[in-house]
Amino acid sequence: MIRIAIVAPCGPVNQDSLRAGKRNLLSHFPNCEFIEAPNLDRESGFLAGTDQERIDSLRWAFESSDADIIWIARGGFGAVRIALCMPWTDFAAESRARLVGYSDATLLLSSFAQAGGTAIHGPMIAADIARGFEDERTWNSIERLILSNDKKLNDDFLFEGRVLNNLPVKIDGRILAGNLTVFASTAGTKIFPSTKDKVIFLEDVNEEPYRVERALCQLLLSGFFDEAKAVVFGNFSNCIAETPERSFT
Amino acid sequence: MIRIAIVAPCGPVNQDSLRAGKRNLLSHFPNCEFIEAPNLDRESGFLAGTDQERIDSLRWAFESSDADIIWIARGGFGAVRIALCMPWTDFAAESRARLVGYSDATLLLSSFAQAGGTAIHGPMIAADIARGFEDERTWNSIERLILSNDKKLNDDFLFEGRVLNNLPVKIDGRILAGNLTVFASTAGTKIFPSTKDKVIFLEDVNEEPYRVERALCQLLLSGFFDEAKAVVFGNFSNCIAETPERSFT
Known part of the structure; x- marks a missing residue:
């Protein structure tokens, strides 16, 4: 099983989207199991709970969830309020988890990566993954880059650019x-x-x-x-x- | 006469607003005369002309317009693209003009003030002044703070706060x-x-x-x-x- 801790360090999480995201992931990857941060259903204005609740939840994920992946539910706003309070170096040294997300979570990813952790700029459970993807390629990328943490990429991952x-x-x-x-x-x-x-x-x-x-x-x-x-x-x-x-x- | 150079270092200037602003100022202060920067009617996307045109116009205002006041027509966006190209110290040393504006012009005001010039955070000709003010107090402030550059304020200028x-x-x-x-x-x-x-x-x-x-x-x-x-x-x-x-x- 791949143990996934879902966290909400930014904006409040829509519970329907959260369910849809978990369902979509499970339907493609039945070997996922989810554990959820205590503030996943919290809402305080444009934040998923108070700063302290969001800090505690991230600490829980890195320090005691025993997760393979710490997956951010959604972006929004709020990471900047807590990014400086996190012991990123300890997290990187003591947790094997890779951190996944993007958008407002950018700060958390870059801080974790700078401290030596593995941060993956990828789709979020209660956002893109809840809406689903039409192409199999994205699901394949999720499997290889995020779930398997396969760093040997090949030409499948080339994309068109200018x-x-x-x-x-x-x-x-x-x-x-x-x-x-x-x-x-x-x-x-x-x-x-x-x-x-x-x-x-x-x-x-x-x-x-x-x-x-x-x-x-x-x-x-x-x-x-x-x-x-x-x-x-x-x-x-x-x-x-x-x-x-x-x-x- | 008070010689006012109108400049447009940020967004493009609506010509009707510009006319209304000049008319409103003149009706209160007939001793104003206006000279206009060459780019006042220029428009390039969300900018009042190219960077070079906006730079040249500001230089004209400080270096050869002989103005008492360099009054920014409106804000918007664009000051950050040119603020670093300006010889603010020379401007402050060689021009007697005070610079007036706010919003996007913030950068120009703070750079000029930091170099020793007089910058006044005040209403703009093709913006607030074009729309006019209902209270005489604002017109009085314009006269004393901007036109007369009277730095001795008294209780008339107190405002309510918390x-x-x-x-x-x-x-x-x-x-x-x-x-x-x-x-x-x-x-x-x-x-x-x-x-x-x-x-x-x-x-x-x-x-x-x-x-x-x-x-x-x-x-x-x-x-x-x-x-x-x-x-x-x-x-x-x-x-x-x-x-x-x-x-x-």
Whole structure:
């Protein structure tokens, strides 16, 4: 069995989505078993419970859940309020678990990875996984990258892209993946991740083009891209202008 | 006559608003004369012309317009793209002009003030002034603070507030005023303003509560408040949640 601890360090979790996500995962991978953080049904404004409840739940997952995977239920907002309170180095040293999520969870992933843990920028149980995927390829990736933690990727994982700069076509490097706005919101703070020799993947959702530009400016001016090997732009979902005639494409 | 150079270093200027703003100012203060930056009618997506056009226009205002006041027409977005290209120290040393604006122009004001210039966080010609003010008090403030540059304020300028912290009731200090999100977007960069011994005034508009919180977190974690004397929260217009049941008040 693969032991999965579901945690909610960011926004409150819709219980129907949580059930749908678990059902979808189980129907593809019957060898999963779930244990749930105590705050999974908590709601405090736009947070899944108080800061202390969310901190305690993450500690529970890393320190006593004995999980193979600590899987973040959903993003939203709230990671920045607790990311600095976590003993990431202890977590990385004492837990075998890999941490999975994206969006607002970016900060937790990058902090854990920086401390030596395995962080996987991947779909979340009460979000994408609850909605399901039409292509088998995504389920295959979940199996190999997340469930089996198979780091030997082959050509199946190639995806189509467009080279925007005059970079060489082949680049090796560790991946640092995350949400553009969240990375920008850590500039100037102690949780701003190191990007040295990294291949940076960026995504975002629901940000107007001028906000995307502002975040890119902040990262540019704070040195985020200076020592990176490459930058890859992933999905920027619904990042469209409210008044397109007053924007750029 | 008071010589006013109108500039557009941020978003594109609505020409009707510009006319209305000039008309409103003139009807209250017939001793104003206006000269206009070459890019005042330019529009390039969400910017008032290219970066170079906006840079050239600001340089024109400081270097050759011979203005008493350099008045920013409107905010929007774009200041961060050019703020680092400006010779602020030369501007402050060689021009007598005071710079007026707010919102996205925050960066220009704080850079100019930091270099020793006089920056006034005040209404903008093609924005608030175009819409007009119902109370004479605002027009009086414009006359005394901006047009006459009278720094000796008296009780007329007191405004109602609520003390949130256990601060003493009377605090002296230079004011640093600006847009919360814009200040946050300079964290980690060279244009992050010094707040030592300052009384910080913050405002914002059209930001969801979680965005306000994220910006406050970033400023907190990057030391923005550490050496300030006080923080004053001004108007946070339309900073309301799209789904209020999932937010805080």
